[in-house]
Amino acid sequence: MNSNTKIDLLLTGVGGQGNILASDIIGEVAMAAGFDVKKTDTLGMAQRGGSVVSNVRIAEKVYSPLIKEGEVDFMLAFEKLEGVRWASHLQPGGVAIINNYAVPPLSVNLSVEKYPADAEVMQVLQQRSSRIYLVEGTLRATELGNAKTLNIFMLGCVSVFLPFKLDAWQEAIRQHLPEKLWKLNMTAFETGRKEIENVHV
Amino acid sequence: MKKLLSGNEALALGAYHAGVTFAAAYPGTPSTEIMEAIARFKDIYAEWSTNEKVAVEVAMGACYAGARALVSMKQVGLNVAADPFLAVATTGVNAGLVLISADDPGIHSSQGEQDNRHYAELAKVPILEPMDSQTAYDLMACAFEISEQFDTPVMLRTTTRISHSKSIAEFKETRSLPDRKIAFEPNMQKYVMLPVNARIRHPLMEERLLKLAVFGETFSFNKIEMGERQLGIIATGISYQYAREVFPKASFLKLGMTYPLPEKLVREFASKVNRILVVEELDPFIEEHIKAMGIKVDGKQYIPRAGELNSDIMESAGRKMGLIKATAAQEKPPVAIEPAKRPPLLCPGCPHTGFFYVLAGMGQRLKLPGAKEKTVKESNLIITGDIGCYTLGVYPPLNAMDTNGCMGSSIGTAIGMEKAGLSAKIVAVIGDSTFLHSGITPLVDAVYNLSKITVVILDNSTTAMTGHQEHPGTGVSVQGEIVGKVVLEDVVKGVGVKNVAVVHSFNIKELRKTIKGALDSRELSVVIVRGACVVQKPRHGETQAIDTEKCNQCGICLLVGCPAIQTQGKQPIIDIGMCTGCTICQQICPKQAIGPVFRIKTEAQN
Numbered sequence: 001m002n003s004n005t006k007i008d009l010l011l012t013g014v015g016g017q018g019n020i021l022a023s024d025i026i027g028e029v030a031m032a033a034g035f036d037v038k039k040t041d042t043l044g045m046a047q048r049g050g051s052v053v054s055n056v057r058i059a060e061k062v063y064s065p066l067i068k069e070g071e072v073d074f075m076l077a078f079e080k081l082e083g084v085r086w087a088s089h090l091q092p093g094g095v096a097i098i099n100n101y102a103v104p105p106l107s108v109n110l111s112v113e114k115y116p117a118d119a120e121v122m123q124v125l126q127q128r129s130s131r132i133y134l135v136e137g138t139l140r141a142t143e144l145g146n147a148k149t150l151n152i153f154m155l156g157c158v159s160v161f162l163p164f165k166l167d168a169w170q171e172a173i174r175q176h177l178p179e180k181l182w183k184l185n186m187t188a189f190e191t192g193r194k195e196i197e198n199v200h201v
Numbered sequence: 202m203k204k205l206l207s208g209n210e211a212l213a214l215g216a217y218h219a220g221v222t223f224a225a226a227y228p229g230t231p232s233t234e235i236m237e238a239i240a241r242f243k244d245i246y247a248e249w250s251t252n253e254k255v256a257v258e259v260a261m262g263a264c265y266a267g268a269r270a271l272v273s274m275k276q277v278g279l280n281v282a283a284d285p286f287l288a289v290a291t292t293g294v295n296a297g298l299v300l301i302s303a304d305d306p307g308i309h310s311s312q313g314e315q316d317n318r319h320y321a322e323l324a325k326v327p328i329l330e331p332m333d334s335q336t337a338y339d340l341m342a343c344a345f346e347i348s349e350q351f352d353t354p355v356m357l358r359t360t361t362r363i364s365h366s367k368s369i370a371e372f373k374e375t376r377s378l379p380d381r382k383i384a385f386e387p388n389m390q391k392y393v394m395l396p397v398n399a400r401i402r403h404p405l406m407e408e409r410l411l412k413l414a415v416f417g418e419t420f421s422f423n424k425i426e427m428g429e430r431q432l433g434i435i436a437t438g439i440s441y442q443y444a445r446e447v448f449p450k451a452s453f454l455k456l457g458m459t460y461p462l463p464e465k466l467v468r469e470f471a472s473k474v475n476r477i478l479v480v481e482e483l484d485p486f487i488e489e490h491i492k493a494m495g496i497k498v499d500g501k502q503y504i505p506r507a508g509e510l511n512s513d514i515m516e517s518a519g520r521k522m523g524l525i526k527a528t529a530a531q532e533k534p535p536v537a538i539e540p541a542k543r544p545p546l547l548c549p550g551c552p553h554t555g556f557f558y559v560l561a562g563m564g565q566r567l568k569l570p571g572a573k574e575k576t577v578k579e580s581n582l583i584i585t586g587d588i589g590c591y592t593l594g595v596y597p598p599l600n601a602m603d604t605n606g607c608m609g610s611s612i613g614t615a616i617g618m619e620k621a622g623l624s625a626k627i628v629a630v631i632g633d634s635t636f637l638h639s640g641i642t643p644l645v646d647a648v649y650n651l652s653k654i655t656v657v658i659l660d661n662s663t664t665a666m667t668g669h670q671e672h673p674g675t676g677v678s679v680q681g682e683i684v685g686k687v688v689l690e691d692v693v694k695g696v697g698v699k700n701v702a703v704v705h706s707f708n709i710k711e712l713r714k715t716i717k718g719a720l721d722s723r724e725l726s727v728v729i730v731r732g733a734c735v736v737q738k739p740r741h742g743e744t745q746a747i748d749t750e751k752c753n754q755c756g757i758c759l760l761v762g763c764p765a766i767q768t769q770g771k772q773p774i775i776d777i778g779m780c781t782g783c784t785i786c787q788q789i790c791p792k793q794a795i796g797p798v799f800r801i802k803t804e805a806q807n
Binding site: 014015024027028031036037038039040041042043049050051062063064065066068069081082084085104105106107108109110111112113114115116120124147 | 203205309310333362365366367368369439442443445446511512513516538540541542543544545546548570571596597598759762764766767768778
């Protein structure tokens with residue numbers, strides 16, 4: 001463990017996409033590696049359908065559970081519009097992994113607001129960093145037969161950049177999921193790891 | 202043992218290890234998970250109480266009887282429970298009693314922002330404030346000891362950020378039960394608050410505060426951490442973490458006990474540093490008490506009173522104070538577009554949706570996408586709302602709520618509007634859990650004072666908004682046991698309402714007929730709209746689809762506000778991954794263009 005290591009991750013998506021579980025798993029993996037960890041979820045009121053954001057902070061010693069604006073090292077957006085919403089939190093040169101999936105809010109369906117075009121999404125993110133990865137998470141998870149594996153797929157993607165051992169990830173995933181889902185999710189994790197190799201925008 | 206624990210999990214575990222044998226609560230964000238975590242221990246008695254007032258009263262009885270008792274609630278819960286809280290503050294305790302007040306700076310999920318530390322000062326009881334999960338765990342044991350040593354209930358004040366953050370906490374593996382018998386020793390002077398006895402208790406409460414202040418001087422969670430002398434920061438709770446991150450070299454006075462304050466320790470700290478900044482969320486509670494000691498401090502002129510703090514706000518306060526220089530790195534490029542908002546919504550398949558669609562139609566509140574704003578005239582239907590998922594019926598396209606204040610207020614507000622002389626029809630909308638919490642007494646008022654309002658109880662048989670907790674109407678306890686069940690229609694009829702109807706929440710025709718009948722009756726009426734919460738019963742029937750040949754894109758299905766109904770250009774489509782088959786949209790489609798997905802597909806092929 002390097003005493004200067006500081007890893008700040010922001011996971012965002014829409015309620016029900018599983019990003020809180022994903023952030024819990026990152027926290028466990030980092031703790032197992034001997035780091036101090038703090039994580040916090042902001043949920044608002046919705047059981048489902050609202051914006052959800054989790055902050056995970058990893059260092060030798062962590063004080064605030066919230067990451068300062070513009071200091072996120074890794075952003076995982078499970079939904080594109082949420083990626084845009086939190087773009088200003090990404091640090092210059094930070095990594096953003098964006099799931100190519102749109103859940104239009106009601107105001108868009110009612111023609112009150114607009115959903116940004118893909119080019120706009122990319123433009124906003126590229127203002128912050130050139131390390132933007134657009135991944136087909138929902139598509140891959142659905143191909144695996146369970147769209148709910150998206151969160152573990154996204155963990156697979158980010159794991160490539162993080163200094164944690166593969167078996168620590170696998171152990172934390174096993175701890176957080178029932179045994180019957182282990183195999184499927186290990187495949188989702190591997191699929192995420194492979195996906196990231198080919199998708200740098 | 203070490204684990205990544207949320208603040209709420211740490212509080213529950215701390216209480217359990219401190220020998221709690223009795224816990225009571227009513228669900229409320231951000232406090233709910235405390236009870237959920239403690240109820241998993243089967244060697245204690247745990248209950249969801251009818252409301253927070255009852256929760257404090259049962260905990261008060263339990264502590265009189267010799268059980269260490271924990272009661273937890275969200276900040277506004279203490280508004281409801283203020284009466285017994287002040288009562289037990291006056292009598293004092295027998296075994297320890299700890300009240301967790303979970304405040305919500307930033308209003309993540311509340312009807313307002315309030316600093317409950319004022320209640321503790323009002324009640325003359327001590328306040329402990331954790332800074333992370335470790336101190337949440339540790340302070341819980343202290344809280345019970347202080348309670349018993351000083352014959353006082355203790356307020357443990359957490360906030361949303363402490364409760365809902367996870368951090369590493371080290372904890373014991375065993376539980377230590379205090380050496381104390383379950384027994385009640387009658388002591389009228391202590392427990393019977395006639396004026397003659399209360400007059401004896403009040404000076405004892407004042408004396409208690411003085412003793413607690415002395416205790417605070419050496420309490421190990423009140424601690425000076427010396428750094429550089431130029432800046433001294435006095436902080437508590439999550440605010441300490443933000444201040445420590447932004448001012449790593451400053452000196453700190455960390456306060457684990459924020460009332461009463463340890464005056465000598467504060468003076469000692471003040472003598473060691475050149476300038477003091479008090480950092481706390483919401484009101485200048487610590488700040489004003491320190492200023493009253495005649496010590497000069499900075500505080501709320503730099504730190505906002507409203508909203509949640511974070512390190513960015515801390516940093517900007519530091520710049521205003523001239524402690525941090527602005528650097529180029531802090532100037533961030535603006536984000537080019539304003540992203541569409543994503544407010545919380547009624548779920549696809551929500552049992553409240555059909556009711557609100559019907560009600561909004563009767564009140565002429567629905568507006569087709571792209572249609573012009575109607576001219577505002579006096580509404581012929583007023584809808585007073587209440588606290589729960591159904592409050593979300595206020596959002597477009599339903600727009601089906603005019604007021605919402607606090608738990609149970611829908612009914613009283615409706616009565617008041619009627620009695621003030623409004624000519625419009627008035628309907629009060631309240632959920633099952635909220636009705637049992639505090640809707641019964643205003644309904645009694647409606648019967649007594651001959652009100653003619655309509656009360657709709659949206660009965661999804663759960664406390665949905667806070668994450669599906671049981672309540673008296675479900676007949677299941679927080680520990681999963683089958684217990685007594687309160688039947689809503691029996692309660693309503695029992696207090697004297699004559700016009701009572703029950704209707705299924707997914708039948709639009711029946712809903713329309715029943716609601717109209719109740720509104721037209723011009724007598725006090727109650728309609729119970731019953732249907733299971735979709736999160737608990739996720740599938741109603743066949744997934745629906747829209748036949749684009751039959752559909753004339755009128756947009757009426759969009760007025761339901763169902764997240765599963767989306768648009769491609771002007772064409773509404775149903776997201777099959779989200780649709781639960783509730784058929785509300787199918788029932789209202791004027792062109793009969795919506796039906797089960799298999800039938801629509803077959804027709805399209807033909």
